[in-house]
Amino acid sequence: MKQIKRLMGIDPWKITANEIEKDDRRLQESLTSIGNGYMGMRGNFSETYSADHHQGTYVAGVWFPDKTRVGWWKNGYPEYFGKAINALDFAKVRIFVDKKEVDLATAPVENFDMALDMKNGVLTYRYTIYGVRVTVERFFSVATRELAVFKFSFENVDGELHSVRVQSFINANVRNEDSNYEENFWEIYENGTTENGSYLISQTVPNPFGVEQFTLLAQQNYLGDFDLTDQKFVDGAVVDTLDEILPFSETLTLEKRVTVLTSRDYEDLAAMTDASVALADSLSDVSYQELFDAQTESWTQRWEIADVQIDGSDEAQQGIRFNLFQLFSTYYGEDERLNIGPKGFTGEKYGGATYWDTEAYAVPLYLALADTNVTKNLLKYRHNQLDGAIHNAQQQGLAGALYPMVTFTGVECHNEWEITFEEIHRNGAIPYAIYNYTNYTGDETYLAHEGLEVLVEVARFWADRVHYSKRNDKYMIHGVTGPNEYENNINNNWYTNTLAAWVLRYTAESLTKFPRPDLAVNDAELAKWAEIVEKMYYPKDAELGIFVQHDGYLDKDLTPVAELDPSNLPLNQNWSWDKILRSPYIKQADVLQGIYFFGDNYTLEEKKRNFDFYEPMTVHESSLSPSIHSILAAELGYDEKAVEMYERTARLDLDNYNNDTADGLHITSMTGSWLAIVQGFAQMKTWNGKLSFAPFLPKAWDGYAFHINYRGRLLKVSVAEKVTLELLKGQAIDLEVYGEKVNLQDKVILAVQ
Missing domain, CATH: 2.70.98.40 (Glycoside hydrolase, family 65, N-terminal domain)
Incomplete structure (x- = not known):
């Protein structure tokens, strides 16, 4: 049962109030x-x-x-x-x-x-x-x-x-x-x-x-x-x-x-x-x-271009527009020295610096709703800070580049160990953004130049960070925190291992396509990367048919969230950190984050088994969580769950779902409402450079419509009693709708399936 606090009035284009909320003035200020x-x-x-x-x-x-310097400061900690x-x-x-x-x-x-x-x-x-x-x-x-x-x-x-x-x-x-x-x-x-x-x-x-x-x-x-x-x-x-x-x-x-x-x-x-x-x-x-x-x-x-029009629900309409408004108030790509802070201009929590949220969640939205230079500036931001990332890896005695969890300059400036040097999966999200840009736009020039310079150094980090288990004849990664921050210092996080192997493979493939002798990647190094990819360890459970979040996860007391007394939620405001870490509860998509990233690699049945197992264990206390679950639920035909998760991500701040909006808005996760509609309800996919849709219409809505920029074209997608695809700018394009090939030259109208 959701617990919300709705201070502001419902209006499709406005956020309104008729009184000064003296008991919740901070929340009203954020909104x-x-x-x-x-x-x-x-x-x-x-x-x-x-x-x-x-x-x-x-x-x-x-x-x-x-000035804060933690009392247990050790070598390798940021200053x-x-x-x-x-x-x-x-x-x-x-x-x-x-x-x-x-x-x-x-x-x-x-x-x-x-x-x-x-x-x-x-x-x-x-x-x-x-x-x-x-x-x-x-x-x-x-x-x-x-x-x-x-x-x-x-x-x-x-x-x-x-x-x-x-x-x-x-x-x-x-x-x-x-x-x-x-x-x-x-x-x-x-x-x-x-x-x-x-x-x-x-x-x-x-x-x-x-x-x-x-x-x-x-x-x-x-x-x-x-x-x-x-x-x-x-x-x-x-x-x-x-x-x-x-x-x-x-x-x-x-x-x-x-x-x-x-x-x-x-x-x-x-x-x-x-x-x-x-x-x-x-x-x-x-x-x-x-x-x-x-x-x-x-x-x-x-x-x-950016507006998403929703008919039949002013709440949903207000939610998506509020999120887009705050995103574009924070960042519109004019300055490659800047990135998207998780609180934007709305508060100080999280330091206001750059997180992996940008690459994982913001890049897809800006690719579709803004000029490609906006996304390219986000990529350049990381390339400009490559020296800082190399410094971070050296601080840990490792090769290559470790991009920071929190930064303004490229040098890590977050002094919590379990976040800073265990949550290293962000070092896969940054290469993924390079792939995402290249795959979405079809433009390989960035990959061939600045992109490969980043990829090679990140690959060198992963090749040094893994270790070989003789007993298992596998490469493993110990001592990490996955996307689920409610578990620290765990071994073989499936998502982290999957990303590491993917980076090594993608970098090697890119070097084959665009040779870069200046980067000094020799045959022995490439052979090592290939061996790691071949022998990477991925925790699985044959009986359940799932990818295991990490070694030992299935040994926990696997009680679903639905069986918790609601007074325990949110956990992070009611339980001690020790109790949270020992619990089976998942803060946000972890295994499911990897399935979202690499969705074309897994069957629908694999996705279903993993979703059915992990979503009931997830408390969604990260603002990044609902959108991924909404997208996957839509693909699986779980329409009600997809809508539930959309409502949570679209109105996370407007309804103060996690009781923390008074500190500021969740800017980077605001992309989630757009992702849930476009990649979820409309099932837009760009796997392997091919554009496809498979829309459904939520029962409570009369229709929805959005635009996307895609490879020099502007498309409008409308979903109501029919699905209408319009080519507003650019040349004709081949795409798929419900698995059927469509050549879009002007307008195509199809039945909703």
Whole structure:
């Protein structure tokens, strides 16, 4: 039985609320986060809110090394835990009506409502207080990535004359909640005023780890009806004061525009300062409506391809759009130095750094919904960090390259051993993304050049990480953590062993196709790889007909989740870690993750036996879990289970399934709702470079439709009473629907099977 907490209203294009959720303000803040790929913030009020909440504003690529060093530090441990940090708080204002401050936690607020409009990326909230109706609109510009816009409107509604004062801040006195708890990260380099505002230049404080110090330059300027009456610097913040008298039945507006530049993009402070001045000047004659229209147009272009239309379920429709909106607010591929943090701009948990989620879950979505260069930039991100991965392997006394579990630079910066150096299966997911890109696009140029450079070093790692068991005449991998993080330090995880052997085989095959003498892979090395592939050990059980998750798993007390008292769930919030590790319960797809990756290698009967065995043991307490189960359930004809898992992944955050969304959204797993529809319900497959579909329609839906980019073509797939395939751009294509060959030249309409 699912346990959900639904704060926000249901609307196909909006996230709405009619009250300030003071007991769940953090959750409400997470759900109303916005960003533009360059920067973003949680749904914090700009005004004072003195009750519990989580203030959070973040700039992509700006981070700091956590001082924490575990007490049991050993050789090979990372020196620090890299963390995304709170940037300057530039949304902050203090509002006074007749000299009474508006504190939205304590003041007599009436008629509150809030809406995040996902169609154009604008958050609006309104309330009435002290005889004034206040409306606040904010957006982070997609058209001008360094720009955040905050518009305040004040309407006199009680017939009295009111004075309104707004104090506008850029505040460097900020801290994180998830790392370096009591430290300030920013020291002021310079502050000053302009004719129409103020600016603050700050730099991250020095650190003992040699991590670069980042500089931010934020400038605030104003348009509207208010007079700028005072400017000062106090307590680490520049503060501008603006005043006006509000007559009866009139509305005053104040537009606060903030531009934020980072040292990541400029050679020196002088260049950054010149760019800030030029940017502010270029925006000075641009109206709010023009900025808003540019924002709407930018989002319209994205939605034209990305939108998934669902008929018959507003809940399902809202879920998929919310996830796509937050994904594209976090990353749209403009900068190959960036990747997709698991919390994006919505929180600090997990450090905000790069995980294997990108390669396993995000790449398929971006391949289909964005220009191929977006995915290629994700691949380049890893290639650019190959030296760091080689360093990580050397730290463990191993050959080749070990890509990090958590990173900003390529060097591992996660200091939990069972995650960092046992969960090495991510070193297979990264090569898999190279294969996925090549297979999906048909473009082999990346594989032949940068791709092989990554593959060879990763293959060398796996060849060194395995060991030979003379007793069994098999190669094995001991001391790992598989995707199921509810078991640590286990031996022969089936998924990890399968990935390792696949990397060795795929790399050897690719070298045969694209010889690279410069990579110095000799015949002896290739022969060793071939021997490992041939003799890799895969735990199996003949009686059950399943792949065994790891040695010893079947010796556990295999009690299904359905027999647990629901009060135990989620396990990670009710059980000790020791109890979880000894239990049979699976956090997310493990064996099933491998079957999903290599689905063309297994029969439907093999998939069924493994799904029927492992899904009942799975608690789905990883945000990455439901989508894989939904996809496989759909392939097996378990339509109700597929829909159940879709609902869980689509509304994981909106309904707070795992009681952890207050910390921030699960950005990378938001791809799961799209995967569940496209690869699950529609059964889109690209096995061996061949595109195929086998759609079904959920009973509660009237229909659904989506677009995909595929090998220079744009296709639309609609599923209702019939299946309609349309070729909107590009040349005719041969594909399969329900196993039958179809030549798609314009439109094909088929019966749903």
